[in-house]
Amino acid sequence: MSEISKSRLLVSGGSLLLVFQLIVFQRAFDIVENPGVSGTLEDLISGGLLLIATTCIVSGAYLRYQRTSAL
Secondary structure, eight states: OOHHHHHHHHHHHHHHHHHHHHHHTSOGGGOOSOOSSOHHHHHHHHHHHHHHHHHHHHHHHHHHHHHHHHO
């Protein structure tokens, strides 16, 4: 797997996780009313998804930057 496809996969996956976190746990667009978990667990899952999404997006952007700066 080339670095460009890894960076695309990381950015795409992170973006998808971010959208999922916004829709389900931040109740954006009023699509999901109740995710079905308790308050503390909801905060923990939401925070974890946000952390993973941010890490994926930043890692993918870094890989893309490294590839373009090496050219």
